[in-house]
Amino acid sequence: MPLLEVKDIHARVVNADKSILQGLSLSINPGEVHAIMGPNGSGKSTLANVLAGRPDYELTSGEIRLAGEDISALLPEERAVRGLFLAFQYPAEIPGVRPWQFLKASVDAIAEYRGEKKLGVREFTKVFEQAVKEVAINPELSKRSLNEGFSGGEKKRNEMLQMKILQPRLCVMDETDSGLDIDALKTVAAIVNGMRSPERSFLIVTHYQRILEHVTPDFVHILVGGRIVKSGNSQLARELEKTGYERFIKVAAGA
Amino acid sequence: MTTLTRARTGPFAADYAALKAAAWLTPARERAWERLQEAASPSERRGNERWKYTDVRPLTSVPYRLAHAGALPGLAEVKKIAPWDDAWTTLTFVDGHFAPALSTEPTGRVAAGRLATATASVQSLLEARLAKVQAIDEEYFTLLNTAFLSDGAYVHVPDNAVEERAVHLLFIASPATSPRVAHPRTLVIAGKNSQSKFVESYVSLADSDQHFSNAVTEFFLDDGAQVEHYRILAENEKSHHIGNTRVHHMANSRFNSISFAIGPAIGRNDHHALIDGPGAETNLSGLYMTTNGQHMDNNISVNHEKPHGTSRQYYKGILAGKSRAVFSGIVVVKPGADKTFADQKDLNLLLSPGAEVDTKPSLEIFADDVKCFHGATAGHVDLDTLYYMRSRGIGLEAATQMLIRGFAAEVVERIKLPALARYVEGVTEKMLPEFRLEVPK
Ligand SMILES: Nc1ncnc2c1ncn2[C@@H]1O[C@H](COP(=O)(O)OP(=O)(O)OP(=O)(O)O)[C@@H](O)[C@H]1O
Ligand SMILES: [Mg+2]
Numbered sequence: 001m002p003l004l005e006v007k008d009i010h011a012r013v014v015n016a017d018k019s020i021l022q023g024l025s026l027s028i029n030p031g032e033v034h035a036i037m038g039p040n041g042s043g044k045s046t047l048a049n050v051l052a053g054r055p056d057y058e059l060t061s062g063e064i065r066l067a068g069e070d071i072s073a074l075l076p077e078e079r080a081v082r083g084l085f086l087a088f089q090y091p092a093e094i095p096g097v098r099p100w101q102f103l104k105a106s107v108d109a110i111a112e113y114r115g116e117k118k119l120g121v122r123e124f125t126k127v128f129e130q131a132v133k134e135v136a137i138n139p140e141l142s143k144r145s146l147n148e149g150f151s152g153g154e155k156k157r158n159e160m161l162q163m164k165i166l167q168p169r170l171c172v173m174d175e176t177d178s179g180l181d182i183d184a185l186k187t188v189a190a191i192v193n194g195m196r197s198p199e200r201s202f203l204i205v206t207h208y209q210r211i212l213e214h215v216t217p218d219f220v221h222i223l224v225g226g227r228i229v230k231s232g233n234s235q236l237a238r239e240l241e242k243t244g245y246e247r248f249i250k251v252a253a254g255a
Numbered sequence: 256m257t258t259l260t261r262a263r264t265g266p267f268a269a270d271y272a273a274l275k276a277a278a279w280l281t282p283a284r285e286r287a288w289e290r291l292q293e294a295a296s297p298s299e300r301r302g303n304e305r306w307k308y309t310d311v312r313p314l315t316s317v318p319y320r321l322a323h324a325g326a327l328p329g330l331a332e333v334k335k336i337a338p339w340d341d342a343w344t345t346l347t348f349v350d351g352h353f354a355p356a357l358s359t360e361p362t363g364r365v366a367a368g369r370l371a372t373a374t375a376s377v378q379s380l381l382e383a384r385l386a387k388v389q390a391i392d393e394e395y396f397t398l399l400n401t402a403f404l405s406d407g408a409y410v411h412v413p414d415n416a417v418e419e420r421a422v423h424l425l426f427i428a429s430p431a432t433s434p435r436v437a438h439p440r441t442l443v444i445a446g447k448n449s450q451s452k453f454v455e456s457y458v459s460l461a462d463s464d465q466h467f468s469n470a471v472t473e474f475f476l477d478d479g480a481q482v483e484h485y486r487i488l489a490e491n492e493k494s495h496h497i498g499n500t501r502v503h504h505m506a507n508s509r510f511n512s513i514s515f516a517i518g519p520a521i522g523r524n525d526h527h528a529l530i531d532g533p534g535a536e537t538n539l540s541g542l543y544m545t546t547n548g549q550h551m552d553n554n555i556s557v558n559h560e561k562p563h564g565t566s567r568q569y570y571k572g573i574l575a576g577k578s579r580a581v582f583s584g585i586v587v588v589k590p591g592a593d594k595t596f597a598d599q600k601d602l603n604l605l606l607s608p609g610a611e612v613d614t615k616p617s618l619e620i621f622a623d624d625v626k627c628f629h630g631a632t633a634g635h636v637d638l639d640t641l642y643y644m645r646s647r648g649i650g651l652e653a654a655t656q657m658l659i660r661g662f663a664a665e666v667v668e669r670i671k672l673p674a675l676a677r678y679v680e681g682v683t684e685k686m687l688p689e690f691r692l693e694v695p696k
Contacts (some may be wrong), residue, residue: 031614080648092643096661
């Protein structure tokens with residue numbers, strides 16, 4: 001059974017006329033890494049957010065299944081506790097809430113859903129501090145409010161910190177690699193590679209071949225006009241680097 | 256005509272006439288009663304800037320009668336509803352009447368006690384300051400308080416005394432079967448270069464009876480005195496509370512204050528500071544939380560009359576339901592008060608489309624070389640932020656509460672007394688279910 005199955009979805013901004021996603025299908029098996037590439041405005045972030053359940057979007061047709069369960073009508077928090085994680089392109093700033101406190105609440109919510117015992121403060125602190133080291137986040141940041149005054153790269157690292165601690169089944173990463181310096185990019189790649197397992201899958205939205213040099217995807221999809229117009233293996237990403245999207249845009253327009 | 260204004264001659268006058276007070280307080284009482292006849296009524300709001308955003312008629316129309324001494328609550332009961340620390344010196348008043356069983360003797364160098372039983376030597380010290388701080392005899396509610404002045408608390412911190420032990424002035428409203436009023440009164444004299452800490456709290460024993468607390472607290476800070484002050488307003492949701500704090504600053508004195516207000520149907524935090532000596536500093540911060548149909552009015556003013564003064568106002572409001580809040584912050588820098596620094600901020604978090612805040616920080620500057628800043632914001636909960644939190648498995652309610660705690664934290668974290676911080680956190684937690692997010696459709 002696929003871990004994620006997206007069947008012919010159409011999605012739009014709530015109450016808007018025009019659909020952004022127009023008949024998109026995608027199937028990801030456990031253990032696979034998929035990359036999604038596509039021009040600006042083609043619907044990549046919309047797809048990522050529709051998967052995560054952002055209330056601004058509505059699914060007008062099609063369905064989304066996570067490990068066989070139809071999650072199309074579930075709230076964002078209900079999807080998250082089931083193991084779906086979105087690393088945001090633009091993570092929100094949360095005044096007065098420290099990263100530790102935020103993640104503890106998150107870990108507790110997941111434990112509660114699973115009917116597991118919550119981690120004690122000391123146990124969780126250990127997990128947290130270990131992850132802070134591995135993600136190479138400046139420990140000073142965890143004393144501040146979450147994401148407040150973090151640099152672009154620091155925000156991205158913080159998303160990886162959360163992904164690492166929450167251990168989701170499906171990791172959707174929306175341009176985590178954009179705006180990262182070389183060291184940070186390598187850290188992100190190392191985290192993804194370290195988390196790869198036969199049960200866990202990744203959907204990586206990116207504009208650049210660069211990250212895919214470090215994290216070899218099983219599949220690469222090209223998203224144009226709210227639809228996947230071409231799928232292939234990692235070779236496709238390399239070709240794109242040379243040819244650009246033009247020919248796919250023509251295909252999409254002709255279809 | 257409202258009951259209170261009529262009451263100058265009606266039932267209120269009967270309470271006034273019947274009141275027995277210590278002889279030394281009588282001149283001040285009589286003077287206040289006289290002046291009350293001419294004072295502008297707060298319910299007549301036309302052209303009355305001080306009451307522009309608050310309609311007190313729901314308060315003035317209630318036939319409030321003076322509360323008489325009744326049965327006292329037990330200490331265990333008090334600890335459940337009020338901040339408490341055995342290490343503090345606590346003076347407790349129930350419905351305006353001193354409760355020795357709920358009070359502790361002062362230790363160290365601080366003198367504290369009841370106004371009614373002050374010795375002759377203390378009296379002469381207090382008389383020089385009582386009802387003397389800043390225009391206290393021009394305002395309706397402060398005059399009303401003085402007119403009914405029969406007891407209250409005094410604290411005298413001698414020159415150079417450094418007192419770690421906080422003094423707690425606790426005012427409890429006991430359950431009432433008919434609407435009752437108390438006029439809590441406190442006078443603090445902080446001597447030259449002294450250091451002291453105060454907690455002033457107002458709580459109700461019953462959840463749903465109606466009472467009115469008309470409180471006045473005066474602080475006189477002599478040269479170099481440093482005072483740490485907390486004001487807790489946690490009376491019940493049917494109650495009315497007018498709280499007046501007046502602070503008189505002499506040279507190089509410093510007053511750091513945090514107010515925390517939840518509870519009353521109509522609440523007023525009326526705080527005036529007078530910078531009457533060079534180099535004095537006043538730092539005022541506060542958190543107010545309102546829900547349902549509550550109304551909370553913060554009227555904060557600082558008069559800089561001498562140079563090199565510093566004043567900071569930092570207030571935060573969290574509003575839910577159909578509640579309303581007011582922040583009128585005024586800084587006046589008088590001619591000659593050169594090199595004044597003043598900063599005013601009022602930030603509000605609105606949880607519902609029905610909640611409203613009037614926030615008006617303002618500056619009037621008549622001196623040279625001053626640095627003054629002011630700012631105010633009122634914003635609804637950010638939906639992108641909520642979504643981000645929910646995408647991590649934190650449900651809508653828990654996420655909203657986390658945002659509220661985060662917003663409040665900046666003020667709450669400034670509380671330096673651990674027992675008080677625990678109390679405020681506990682009260683806030685208990686209130687959170689009443690602070691629901693309502694998203695406009
Ligand atoms: N909430 C919204 N309101 C209005 N338009 C929206 C909204 N979300 C997405 N869109 C529109 O849908 C289209 C797809 O946007 P999306 O953010 O998904 O693109 P993208 O592929 O992620 O682009 P980029 O590479 O620039 O990140 C764009 O035209 C965008 O303006
Ligand atoms: Mg995008």
